[in-house]
Amino acid sequence: MVKPAEAPAASAGLSMVGEVRTSVLAGTAAVTAAGLADAVRTSGRLLGSEGTLNAVDRIRAELQGLGPLQHLLGTDDITDILVNGPGDTWIDGVGGLRRVPRLFESESEVRALAVRLIAAGGRRLDDGSPCVDVRLGGYRIHAVLPPLSTGGTLLSIRIRRSKVFSLGELTASGTVPQGMAATLVAVMKGRLNFLISGATGTGKTTLLSALLGMAGSTERLVLVEDAAELNPQHPHTVGLQSRSGNLEGAGGVDLADLVRNALRMRPDRLIVGECRGGEVRDLLMAMNTGHDGAGGTVHANSAAAVPARLTALGALAGLSPASLALQAGTALDVVIHLVRIPTGRRVDQIALVGLNSEGQLTVRPALSVNDDGCVKGEAWEALQQRLAGSGLRS
Structure with a gap:
């Protein structure tokens, strides 16, 4: 005050x-x-x-810039800025969600900032279009106006990290447990197909960027994203970003369209930043037609929940549960699951993907973390065999 x-x-x-x-x-x-x-x-x-x-x-x-919020960008620790009306602003980062002192004097000031940021992203925020999402430079900005928002204008700003962490740095910080680093290296070097799963804010994009940095320098990486956030330290990357339609719905390009176009761009690795819809069908089809070393991220509460999540996404693309299971079971090799704990973010499990005797999609733990450190699971030997088939063992 x-x-x-x-x-x-x-x-x-x-x-x-x-x-x-x-x-x-x-x-x-x-x-x-x-x-x-x-x-x-x-x-x-x-x-x-x-x-x-x-x-x-x-x-x-x-x-x-971001007006009264600009000074919050002083460190790489900040990943999100959340404004819930003029008197309630939060930031998220390494230390979790925390509130900051009041930065806006009135609701009109918050609304003016939201309208300006959305307009800078090429969209319009007003009573006729009260919920808008845009990408602006290194930010992904979502705004909601009253009365859809009951507490004033809402702003959610996701900040693209300028710093890219290596796998060694993530291991040193504890994000990647010591006993898992070698397996992740083997997964990348062996060109296994993978998905990184986790809830919002668990560091999926950060880990994916670090893993892609280990891809061979002669490989061509084609990155397909809803909002450009991946920035791996790799000499040959090509980025594709989806585009929303205008008010009449024209001009939109979704992730599924981009995945199909990416296949014509001679990718050595096809990466989908986040599978959230029908594009999962095109990614799995690519993995099943010789595009190994492919990967992406998916929202899921646990590695064991990934089959259900993929089934739901497959339904959006018109795939039956049986078809999705067959596609995913033969396309994917591993799921790498991340969690958020009081001390930060951590890789919690590396699991093997496959089909059981009934043709159902399964995700079995190969390496997990508990109070005693990394523990080998039921699928450990099967993972070693799959890595051996690619010429590598962890």
Whole structure:
């Protein structure tokens, strides 16, 4: 809450931002550091050198960045910014969800920021289109307006990590248990087909980027994503990103379309950032037609829940449970499951995918983590045989 003594300064700051914004829109001030500094000086306010620099930073954030949220981007630890109306802002990252002091003075300020960010992403946010999702630079932004939102304008901002972690760094941090690192290396070197599963915020994309960084330097990686988040340290990657349709529904390109196009781009590894719909059919078909080393992520509460999740996604593509089981059982090799624990994120299980005697899709644990460390499961030897068939053993 703003203290009484600070209120005049805050009000003056907002007034100055409004004046400079008007100058920019009128074309009398350039959106550059020098142009904004000149606009601040001509506003008539005596701020001094440091005050002018702070004002320029604030105005640039208001005009080009995330406005009052911009200063939250100071570290790579922040993965999400969640605004639940003017008085309730949260950040998510390594330390989990935590609340931050009030950053907005009114509902109109939150709404104005949401409208500007959505417009910068090429969409419109208003009463006729009150729920919108856009991709803007390194952000994925979702906004909801009242009355659909009962507590004011909602903003959910997913931040693409600028830093890419290697498998060694993830092992050192505890995300990948020591006893699992060698198996993950063998899975990648042996070009097994895989899915990384886990709930929201468990680090699926981070792990996938790290694993893709181990792909051979002569391999061509084609990445298909709903929102571009993967940035593996690899010399030959090609990214494809889906596109939403306009208000009339025209111009949209979904993940299934992109997967089919990716197959014509000579991929050595086909990667789907997140399987969330009918594209699972096209990915499994690709895996079954010689595209080994392929992978992706999927939302699931456990490795054992992946068959049910795939069955549901297959139904969206018109696949019967039996057809999905046959496709997935012959296409996929392993599921790598991540969980979120109080100390951070962790690979909890590596499981082997297959079919049982009744033709049902099964996911059996090969390596799991408990209080004693990594424990070999019932499918450990079968996984070793599959790796041996690819020329590798972990």
